[in-house]
Amino acid sequence: MVSVADAPGLVVARDLTKRFGPKVAVDRLSFTVEPGRVTGFLGPNGAGKSTTMRLITGLDRPDGGTATIGGVAYGQLAKPLTRVGALLEARSVHPGRSARNHLLFLAQTQGLPAKRADEVLDLVGLREVANKRAGGFSLGMTQRLGIAAAMLGDPPVLMLDEPVNGLDPEGIRWVRTFMRQLASEGRTIFVSSHLMSEMAVTADYLVVIGRGRLIADSSTDDFIARSSERSVLVRSPDTARLRELITGNGGAVQETEGDGGLVVTGLPAPRIGELAASAALVLHELTPRLPSLEEAFMELTADSVEYGKVEHGKVEHGKVEHGKVEHGKVEHDTGSAS
Amino acid sequence: MMAGLLTAEWTKIRSVRSTLWSLLAFVVVAVGFSALIALVISNTWNSPGNHPNHLRLLEDPTEVLFGAGLGLGQLAICVLGVIVMSSEYSTGAIRASLLAVPRRIPMLAAKAIVFALLDLVVSAIVVFAVFFISTAILRSHVSITLSEPGVTRACIGGILYLTVLGLFALAIGGLIRHTAGAVATVIALVLVVPPLITLIPGTLANHIHGYLPTVAGQLVAQSSQQPADVLSAWQGFGVFCLWTIVLLGVSGWLLVRRDA
Numbered sequence: 018m019v020s021v022a023d024a025p026g027l028v029v030a031r032d033l034t035k036r037f038g039p040k041v042a043v044d045r046l047s048f049t050v051e052p053g054r055v056t057g058f059l060g061p062n063g064a065g066k067s068t069t070m071r072l073i074t075g076l077d078r079p080d081g082g083t084a085t086i087g088g089v090a091y092g093q094l095a096k097p098l099t100r101v102g103a104l105l106e107a108r109s110v111h112p113g114r115s116a117r118n119h120l121l122f123l124a125q126t127q128g129l130p131a132k133r134a135d136e137v138l139d140l141v142g143l144r145e146v147a148n149k150r151a152g153g154f155s156l157g158m159t160q161r162l163g164i165a166a167a168m169l170g171d172p173p174v175l176m177l178d179e180p181v182n183g184l185d186p187e188g189i190r191w192v193r194t195f196m197r198q199l200a201s202e203g204r205t206i207f208v209s210s211h212l213m214s215e216m217a218v219t220a221d222y223l224v225v226i227g228r229g230r231l232i233a234d235s236s237t238d239d240f241i242a243r244s245s246e247r248s249v250l251v252r253s254p255d256t257a258r259l260r261e262l263i264t265g266n267g268g269a270v271q272e273t274e275g276d277g278g279l280v281v282t283g284l285p286a287p288r289i290g291e292l293a294a295s296a297a298l299v300l301h302e303l304t305p306r307l308p309s310l311e312e313a314f315m316e317l318t319a320d321s322v323e324y325g326k327v328e329h330g331k332v333e334h335g336k337v338e339h340g341k342v343e344h345g346k347v348e349h350d351t352g353s354a355s
Numbered sequence: 356m357m358a359g360l361l362t363a364e365w366t367k368i369r370s371v372r373s374t375l376w377s378l379l380a381f382v383v384v385a386v387g388f389s390a391l392i393a394l395v396i397s398n399t400w401n402s403p404g405n406h407p408n409h410l411r412l413l414e415d416p417t418e419v420l421f422g423a424g425l426g427l428g429q430l431a432i433c434v435l436g437v438i439v440m441s442s443e444y445s446t447g448a449i450r451a452s453l454l455a456v457p458r459r460i461p462m463l464a465a466k467a468i469v470f471a472l473l474d475l476v477v478s479a480i481v482v483f484a485v486f487f488i489s490t491a492i493l494r495s496h497v498s499i500t501l502s503e504p505g506v507t508r509a510c511i512g513g514i515l516y517l518t519v520l521g522l523f524a525l526a527i528g529g530l531i532r533h534t535a536g537a538v539a540t541v542i543a544l545v546l547v548v549p550p551l552i553t554l555i556p557g558t559l560a561n562h563i564h565g566y567l568p569t570v571a572g573q574l575v576a577q578s579s580q581q582p583a584d585v586l587s588a589w590q591g592f593g594v595f596c597l598w599t600i601v602l603l604g605v606s607g608w609l610l611v612r613r614d615a
Binding site for chain 1: 359360362363364366367370371372373442443446447448450451453454455456457458612614615
């Protein structure tokens with residue numbers, strides 16, 4: 018690790034554990050979030066993302082482990098909003114209070130000037146509704162108000178829990194650009210999402226959890242590359258012969274929708290090319306494809322999904338430990354009632 | 356730091372409508388009912404059967420003056436005290452509050468101080484308004500002034516009682532965290548439990564009744580000691596304060612312990 022543990026932008030979780038009754042929501046979770054990049058916090062619903070963020074910000078008490086921001090526990094920060102900005106749940110505002118008064122009281126707790134409230138309202142484009150009651154806001158406006166509150170203390174660290182939830186495409190683009198810009202200023206951006214496509218374009222780095230445990234902690238590119246699920250897109254004027262050729266040599270074929278392309282798994286691209294050449298078959302396209310982030314994610318978390326079941330089969334939960342995955346055994350039901 | 360927390364709590368309390376409405380209800384109900392009762396007593400002064408009111412007015416004038424109006428008006432203070440705390444939870448605003456002030460006890464302390472001061476000021480206005488309006492209405496029949504024994508103390512006592520009552524409700528709002536449940540609990544403790552206890556025969560029940568929070572607390576707002584009173588005026592107020600301090604303590608301890 019290059020960074021010093023007490024750099025103001027460094028977020029460190031060490032063996033964080035949280036139980037709700039018999040259910041372990043966060044299970045000895047350790048990871049580091051570094052400044053200057055957008056770190057995506059990914060996991061299926063119920064994986065413990067929100068709980069982890071609540072533990073880091075001291076809203077929930079951990080049953081074990083520690084979380085620090087710049088080497089200091091959140092509860093020990095003197096003016097926390099100037100160190101960490103957090104958007105945890107949109108519903109964190111009194112509906113009867115105006116946007117401006119919400120930001121004003123937060124500013125007063127930090128000894129920040131009142132004009133700071135107006136500045137962040139400008140920043141998120143809510144100046145015109147500053148004196149309107151927050152209860153009348155749309156979900157998108159409420160999210161913007163939450164982001165304004167997070168930016169109030171101009172903090173080096175931002176933690177955002179599902180910030181694009183409920184936003185329209187324009188709003189989503191705004192948040193994405195905003196996060197990238199803040200990261201380029203050297204801030205730490207830690208953002209959770211269950212939207213894989215969103216993370217694929219926003220996050221440089223990923224912390225992936227399932228069932229409260231760490232599954233992966235790597236750059237987005239590495240995460241995708243590590244996935245074993247590769248495929249090759251092939252097109253030929255003679256689709257029927259191509260299909261025969263591939264299945265006859267141990268590959269699996271899936272037709273793309275409508276345009277006659279075949280997605281081949283189980284055979285590498287060079288091998289498909291050689292097979293086609295030896296059979297004198299014309300190919301129009303031969304493209305190796307990396308899995309999408311979504312596919313990589315599904316593969317890695319298949320055995321840690323909350324409900325623990327996949328279609329047509331039963332999943333025995335795989336052992337998942339600190340960044341390594343051993344795939345769970347998949348026992349297919351063979352029709353017999355169990 | 357603490358100055359910032361106090362300013363912030365003042366911003367919170369003044370920026371929601373429930374504060375204004377509760378205080379308005381308090382003023383209107385307390386002053387209105389007191390004036391109404393004084394008018395009724397005044398208009399029926401010479402009718403037969405009004406004798407008990409004359410006697411009570413002479414024995415303990417503030418009990419008659421404050422009884423109806425403040426007895427009903429105090430419920431608005433109970434509701435506001437609960438809401439000041441429980442609305443943080445019901446609206447989710449507690450998350451924003453605690454992200455800004457992760458040390459929870461100072462936040463609770465600042466909230467209690469700001470609300471108590473507001474309650475004190477409004478109660479002072481209401482109690483003296485009730486006193487002067489009611490005595491003005493009754494002036495042609497009976498003269499009651501602040502210089503009579505126990506009357507000034509009873510007025511100040513009424514203000515202090517209403518202030519501590521607000522904190523008592525705030526503490527219960529912090530314990531129960533649900534507005535409806537907390538309001539029901541406070542009102543039950545103020546209005547329902549005391550008369551129920553008196554139904555139990557025996558001196559033990561009488562003592563339990565005397566030490567109930569608001570029964571003890573209200574003693575300081577009456578101008579003279581009654582034969583049935585277990586405690587003196589200031590003893591009673593002390594008991595009420597003790598109840599409130601203990602509940603605030605438990606509320607603070609739970610605030611630190613519980614997940615927000």
